[in-house]
Amino acid sequence: xxxxxxxxxxxxxxxxxxxxxxxxxxxxxxxxxxxxxxxxxxxxxxxxxxxxxxxxxxxxxxxxxxxxxxxxxxxxxxxxxxxxxxxxxxxxxxxxxxxxxxxxxxxxxxxxxxxxxxxxxxxxxxxxxxxxxxxxxxxxxxxxxxxxxxxxxxxxxxxxxxxxxxxxxxxxxxxxxxxxxxxx
Numbered sequence: 001x002x003x004x005x006x007x008x009x010x011x012x013x014x015x016x017x018x019x020x021x022x023x024x025x026x027x028x029x030x031x032x033x034x035x036x037x038x039x040x041x042x043x044x045x046x047x048x049x050x051x052x053x054x055x056x057x058x059x060x061x062x063x064x065x066x067x068x069x070x071x072x073x074x075x076x077x078x079x080x081x082x083x084x085x086x087x088x089x090x091x092x093x094x095x096x097x098x099x100x101x102x103x104x105x106x107x108x109x110x111x112x113x114x115x116x117x118x119x120x121x122x123x124x125x126x127x128x129x130x131x132x133x134x135x136x137x138x139x140x141x142x143x144x145x146x147x148x149x150x151x152x153x154x155x156x157x158x159x160x161x162x163x164x165x166x167x168x169x170x171x172x173x174x175x176x177x178x179x180x181x182x183x184x
Contacts, residue, residue, distance in 0.1 A: 032073060035103050035104070037093075038107040038108075039079070039113070046084050050082075057106075089113050093117045093121060097121075105121065111133040115139070122140065132149055134147060
């Protein structure tokens with residue numbers, strides 16, 4: 001069963017990527033499908049997570065297509081199994097970008113899969129939203145990378161205000177540590 005939080009994460013990511021890519025995509029005919037590309041672990045150690053995300057994406061695709069598509073275009077999912085192996089990820093994202101020519105990129109799933117995908121994504125100047133790679137963008141500092149989950153107090157989580165100073169009222173407040181009182 002797919003959790004509600006997984007569905008919300010996927011739906012939010014797809015909406016954000018769609019609007020972010022509107023100004024970057026070449027004009028397409030209304031009949032051309034909107035290709036959404038993703039690499040997922042469908043076999044191997046984290047296959048259960050990848051299968052859950054794929055099911056959520058398929059539900060989203062079916063729902064959007066039943067309502068007339070995305071921007072008047074039917075949604076087509078293009079996905080590949082990375083076999084839970086980070087070494088497979090760069091080739092899969094290269095294929096999604098250069099061969100399949102997807103309109104939108106999602107994923108990969110977690111930090112150990114996103115790290116090898118980032119050079120390919122960056123070289124092709126693409127925008128992506130990863131599912132759970134918390135804080136990976138601290139190492140790449142790529143402005144077109146977004147993560148669905150943000151680390152608490154992390155201003156480098158790949159959001160639009162990445163690295164921007166926040167007004168004092170928006171800065172996180174750190175709780176003081178309470179000292180334990182020992183019995184006298």
